[in-house]
Amino acid sequence: MTSRHFLLTDVAVTAPGSLLLSYADGERLPVNLHEIIARHPTLQALGDPKVFATAALGEWRDSVIWMDDDNLELASDNLRARVLEQAGECSHEVILDWMAKHGLTLDSAAQELGLSRRMLAYYRSGAKPVPRIVALAMKGWERQEVERDSARSVATSNPIKLNVEKLGKSVSPSSSPPRKRA
Incomplete structure (x- = not known):
């Protein structure tokens, strides 16, 4: 079952590329989809105002679908996330x-x-x-x-090697220096 904050009760086209989404938790949120439509080739048909005007609730009220075509469907949780991001918030x-x-x-x-x-x-x-x-x-x-x-x-790409020969022993940066005898 979809959570109330992702369950749609209504969808309205407010302008080509823009929707007003009503969710079961009482929120009514506007979303602009121009960027998504331009970025995803499968959604190019939504650039046509006549096609975009066919927006409707998906069968389970967890998506918006256009022209009853499964290829033209956006999930309600993704739409709500887009609303938040367009408002400058973190989804x-x-x-x-x-x-x-x-x-x-x-x-x-x-x-x-x-x-x-x-x-x-x-x-x-x-x-x-x-x-x-x-x-x-x-x-x-x-x-x-x-x-x-x-x-x-x-x-790792620029190791510094310290190789001092003293009394037949090699000294590396990770070992301690030899002690001086008084």
């Missing part, structure tokens, strides 16, 4: 993408962000809005990982 999809990009499990992602597993699960599912501080924490974590990777790359 649940950003968390899903971030976790997948870095190979993080729910447990490891929660630990890295300093959140409880349950709270991150709420954000990831879209059940609760993603706070700006969590979005910023993900960006900060990514930046930190880039710096760590960069430091590791420099260390």
